[in-house]
Amino acid sequence: MNFQDLVKVERADWFIDIAFKTAGKVSDDKRSDVTKTKASKLSKSRTLELMKITTIQKVLIKHLKNIVEKFPSIDELPDFYQELINCTLDKDELKKSLGGVSWAITRIGLFSKKYSGKIKAGREIITINSQRKEYYGRICSVLKQIDKFLVVIEKSRRIMKSYPSIKTNIPTIAIFGFPNIGKTTLLSKLTGSTPDIQPYAFTTKGLNIGYIKKSYKKLQVIDTPGSLDRFDKLNNIEKQAYLALKHCAQKVIYVFDLTEPFPIEDQLELFKKLKKQLAKEQEIVVYFSKSDILDKQIITEFIKNSKLSNAYFNAELLLDKLKHIYL
Structure with missing residues (x-):
């Protein structure tokens, strides 16, 4: 639209x-x-x-x-x-x-x-x-x-006119998490698009959208900034993100950044909040950004201690998985 x-x-x-x-x-x-x-x-x-x-x-x-x-x-x-x-x-x-x-x-x-x-x-x-x-x-x-x-x-x-142009009739993946933790970079890796990357938190101008394509098929991927605030306290972009999660996304990729631009406790709290608000049929995949500068053992222990499943820190493997499921 x-x-x-x-x-x-x-x-x-x-x-x-x-x-x-x-x-x-x-x-x-x-x-x-x-x-x-x-x-x-x-x-x-x-x-x-x-x-x-x-x-x-x-x-x-x-x-x-x-x-x-x-x-x-x-x-x-x-x-x-x-x-x-x-x-x-x-x-x-x-x-x-x-x-x-x-x-x-x-x-x-x-x-x-x-x-x-x-x-x-x-x-x-x-x-x-x-x-x-x-x-x-x-x-x-x-x-x-x-x-x-x-x-x-x-x-x-x-x-x-400020509304995002989201195609509501094709499979959609939402990349969710706090601002500036690698969501937009992941969007670029998955779709090959060059989205508008802002250098500071909470400066997103709109929802970034890209597409994974295979022959005539398309998978829509939306970069959706998250917040711990109540819905009525969200800014317009965060409201759009929440509604895109609710109405458009079949799968959600939650992004953790263990270099902690946001405290790990807050990232886990937002993850739990996300799980509560999603419908049962909406699957969550976990992705760890900036894994190239982290000891893999740190990520492995975090996955184990937080009891996470379906986790990735390699964007190429995640892309292959998404193509296999949807395309």
């Missing part, structure tokens, strides 16, 4: 300005052709005013429909994105706002039909001009009424 294509949502005045300017330009461009005809002044005026109404209707409905149609149907999104929306923005307010834009599309269509009929029936130029001005006023009123909805939609769009 990718939210990068959501178009920027402008304010009401922007839509009014572009629609009316376009209508004026179309009318001006056609004016010489219309005035050359043998029709009466009344008929010529009627033709030009109808052009303006038709143009305004087309421009506004095109732009407003683009907003509504580009936004995904929230209730049909995968569980990961639905829960992410629930914890990052007001879903009901967004749905109401999108409904408000749909209402405006309908009203613009109705007013355009109504005032086109009035102008066609007009018997005096002054009456036709008056009807066109009244139509302009009605259209402005409709757009002003949805300005607050446009603000909500644009705010939501900016938030949703």
Whole structure:
């Protein structure tokens, strides 16, 4: 799922300005052709005013429909994105706002039909001009009424553009553990990708994602930073990580770093917390980072004392195992 294509949502005045300017330009461009005809002044005026109404209707409905149609149907999104929306923005307010834009599309269509009929029936130029001005006023009123909805939609769009682009329909592995303990390096070794590696803890800009490929098959791997905080205390990236673990990952690779950038006690506590929050079918694999600078005996004793199973400290062996299972 990718939210990068959501178009920027402008304010009401922007839509009014572009629609009316376009209508004026179309009318001006056609004016010489219309005035050359043998029709009466009344008929010529009627033709030009109808052009303006038709143009305004087309421009506004095109732009407003683009907003509504580009936004995904929230209730049909995968569980990961639905829960992410629930914890990052007001879903009901967004749905109401999108409904408000749909209402405006309908009203613009109705007013355009109504005032086109009035102008066609007009018997005096002054009456036709008056009807066109009244139509302009009605259209402005409709757009002003949805300005607050446009603000909500644009705010939501900016938030949703920050969501990670996770494929929810392919096998997924989450690499989990504290920041800066080798998760991103492992991601690079497994997938061959070059993720954004930050030099300090808690500076992750987003979830790093890579893919293990074999012929036409793909295995998605997500670098998910962990925290001992409660969910409501997590930052946005940590919340995304938690939800990716919950809804997307079939297997989790928990990364230990025995060089202790974080105390071993905290790493074990986070590991126990992870085991409690995962579903029974979600398997945990343990990986030891920076094993090249550690005595292998230290790792072996830690595995034994902590009663760990399914543990790796060689990324190539882990990669072979993952390919064998999923690809």
